[in-house]
Amino acid sequence: MNLRELVLDMLMELEKGKVYSNILIRNVLDKYDYLPAKDKAFIKRVTEGVLERRIQIDYVINAYSKIPVEKMKPLIRNLLRMSVYQLLFMDGVPDSAVCNEAVKLAAKRKFQSLKGFVNGVLRNIARRKEEPAPDKQAHPIEYLSVTYSMPEHFINDWMKTYGEERTEKMLQAMLEIHPVTIRLKESLSAKEKEALFLEMGKRGIGAEAHPYLPYAYRLSHVDGVRNIPGFNQGLFAVQDVSSMLCVECAGIREGSFVVDVCAAPGGKSLHGAEKAGKTGQVLARDISDAKVALIEENVRRQGFNNIKTEVFDALEYDGTLEEKADVVLADVPCSGLGILGRKRDIKYNMTQEMLSQLPEMQREILSTVWRYVKPGGILVYSTCTIRREENEENAKWFLENFPFTAEDISGKVRQIPQAETAVEGFLQLLPGIHETDGFFIGVFRREL
Structure with missing residues (x-):
């Protein structure tokens, strides 16, 4: 088993943008579960590391290559990326081994004529071992983009919203190891x-x-x-603590009827079922058989019998649930920018067009599911992103257009620093500022 070739094939597959990295890595590690733990750790680290540091790696390669990264053959591009990652970030791997193995792989994959090119670029980088970067004072956005491997348009948005110091803290946290x-x-x-x-x-x-x-x-x-x-x-x-807090803030009690409208993989539904107890019930829905199968797998493993699962699109209205729920959980589809430290490929695949469409879809879901909440009941709106357009602005819009008031959740999050907005019914958790993923929680009570 050639571990480097396996990683190369994985990177080639991920570059097509048709599979999520966490799913591909999990499937490969399951397939090769017989490998020693050290080998599996190498596969995981290099694959995740290249995704995590891709912008920075490409900047380094371009500094030492006459051919720009984007014009290289896909196999050579990914071969160089994985090799440069090992040179810069894996001290335990000898530079000579990295260079030699890359040259061998180039030849094995029918790129005999490019062996010299691969060898030259990698040995130049290995000799200097500097990580070239833009000037921070002259080009602060580009500097942050390269240093933390984040597309510039995200950094521009965060700088406007959170300022430079907080933005850099968030970027640092996204590159840390997540337990x-x-x-x-x-x-x-x-x-x-x-x-x-x-x-x-x-x-x-x-x-x-x-x-x-x-x-x-x-x-x-x-x-x-x-x-x-x-x-x-x-x-x-x-489950991340941010997701647990979502259920904590909902105030689910023994006997509650909870509707989770976008439930997969089921963490909040299971948490809610535990709080609802034997006399309560959770209805966990999602849009496809595959998503509901994930929920059902977790329900079976945890042994709950007070959860019912259904395939149902949250955008469709269900009259049978009109004013029936004590709590509705609406953890809606979002840009996922709060979990970039875990799902590294989101930052490369999330386009500006996709970003612009999300708030409207989220509002459509809210416009449908609020009717399931009984008078005096609770609706929890949540996302795993850090964009105001999907979070605070949607919360403000919802309160202006529907018969709900913001619920003071400060008593439920006393232990969390920088949670001043909890009295206003919402909490924006930020990587690097809070000890969680980036996550938004808005809690609204339906008027009587």
């Missing part, structure tokens, strides 16, 4: 928790309590989620 975050079942006893963490420790997995919620933990040294003790037994769900 696996889990939500323990709240029904677990202290003895059961102790036994679970003891078993994790035996497998070399570290567990650290998250400061925001008592049942949230960050795990380190994880070799595949399915290999974590307790996963198959349904003792926990893998």
